[in-house]
Amino acid sequence: MAFTPRLRITNATTAALTRIERARGFLEAARLSEDWVAEMRTRALVREAHHTTHIEGTQLTLEESDRLLAGQTVPEAQPDDVQELLNYRRAFDFVAEYLDSSDRVTEGLICEIHKHLVQGVRGDEAGPGRYRTDQNYVVDRVTGSLIYKPPPADDVRPMMAELVTWLNAEQEIHPVLVAAIAQFRLLHIHPFGDGNGRTSRLLSTLCLYRAGYDFKRLFAISEYYDRNRPAYYAAIQGVRDSGMDMTEWLEYFSVGLATQMREIQQQGQSVIRRDIVLSAASRAGLKDRPLAVLRFLVDRGKGTASECAEALQANRRTMQRDLNLLVDKGFAHRVGKTPTDPKAYFEPILQQARTTKARSSDKKT
Numbered sequence: 001m002a003f004t005p006r007l008r009i010t011n012a013t014t015a016a017l018t019r020i021e022r023a024r025g026f027l028e029a030a031r032l033s034e035d036w037v038a039e040m041r042t043r044a045l046v047r048e049a050h051h052t053t054h055i056e057g058t059q060l061t062l063e064e065s066d067r068l069l070a071g072q073t074v075p076e077a078q079p080d081d082v083q084e085l086l087n088y089r090r091a092f093d094f095v096a097e098y099l100d101s102s103d104r105v106t107e108g109l110i111c112e113i114h115k116h117l118v119q120g121v122r123g124d125e126a127g128p129g130r131y132r133t134d135q136n137y138v139v140d141r142v143t144g145s146l147i148y149k150p151p152p153a154d155d156v157r158p159m160m161a162e163l164v165t166w167l168n169a170e171q172e173i174h175p176v177l178v179a180a181i182a183q184f185r186l187l188h189i190h191p192f193g194d195g196n197g198r199t200s201r202l203l204s205t206l207c208l209y210r211a212g213y214d215f216k217r218l219f220a221i222s223e224y225y226d227r228n229r230p231a232y233y234a235a236i237q238g239v240r241d242s243g244m245d246m247t248e249w250l251e252y253f254s255v256g257l258a259t260q261m262r263e264i265q266q267q268g269q270s271v272i273r274r275d276i277v278l279s280a281a282s283r284a285g286l287k288d289r290p291l292a293v294l295r296f297l298v299d300r301g302k303g304t305a306s307e308c309a310e311a312l313q314a315n316r317r318t319m320q321r322d323l324n325l326l327v328d329k330g331f332a333h334r335v336g337k338t339p340t341d342p343k344a345y346f347e348p349i350l351q352q353a354r355t356t357k358a359r360s361s362d363k364k365t
Contacts, residue, residue, distance in 0.1 A: 010250075017176060032268055050062050114128060305346075
């Protein structure tokens with residue numbers, strides 16, 4: 001029988017999809033600096049690699065994951081943890097290269113993703129890239145109790161063939177929901193001896209990318225799962241408890257992605273405001289150091305003279321002069337009891353961004 005998912009589109013899912021489309025539209029239309037996008041893309045890869053492996057039991061911190069993916073060594077880390085993290089990056093790179101040459105999802109592709117993820121680590125003995133040949137189980141790591149018994153091994157190949165056929169067919173449902181269904185379905189089949197969670201999450205990312213929902217590759221959906229793992233597991237189990245109705249899971253997945261995209265949109269809007277303010281300040285004749293102080297204030301939202309001095313490695317008196325200059329030029333204002341209050345802090349005046357943007361719009365008109 002062909003795979004036909006059971007689902008309903010709830011109001012919460014519809015609202016989340018609307019927020020996702022708005023964020024997508026913003027990212028496509030916004031003039032974001034290439035340097036910022038590149039930096040955020042690198043951060044997103046670090047966060048996704050860290051959180052998707054952390055869900056499966058690695059003990060690396062986010063800072064350690066950042067260092068490892070930057071090519072540094074972390075002697076205190078467990079070798080398997082390090083290898084799983086590096087494996088994720090290789091698997092991600094493989095998916096990115098595959099998208100450049102094909103838009104079809106195949107069983108071979110899914111097996112290759114799995115192979116890249118588990119080769120040389122804990123899942124290696126389960127057969128990298130090969131379907132399981134015996135029954136496997138999902139158990140609670142703490143209690144050892146059975147959580148889920150996947151389908152028999154003989155059912156894996158036909159079920160995977162049905163999933164791939166469905167993924168390559170024309171769909172009437174939203175691409176975000178297709179990605180969510182692909183992730184759950186692979187988890188349900190549990191086709192590999194180990195590494196099914198990581199493979200399913202990367203498959204959903206692949207599905208989003210191939211449908212044009214890559215969001216400049218700035219999101220890290222596994223971070224949302226890892227923030228509250230009980231909710232993640234509950235959403236998965238909810239499908240099984242409801243007779244394989246995916247409604248609850250689709251709502252969870254779409255709300256999670258919408259949450260991530262809203263955070264990215266807010267960061268992008270902040271960067272645009274910062275760039276407009278700094279551009280206006282530069283045209284007003286401010287030099288490099290006052291511009292750096294203004295950048296610090298915009299990024300942080302506010303700051304004292306001491307905080308600016310520490311961040312920019314300058315003496316406090318110099319920072320005080322630069323801050324006073326920003327106030328005089330109308331790019332910042334002081335919040336404190338007196339002008340000499342050592343605890344006074346300074347906030348950027350983002351009205352400069354709005355005024356500059358309005359002038360630009362007037363010129364176009």
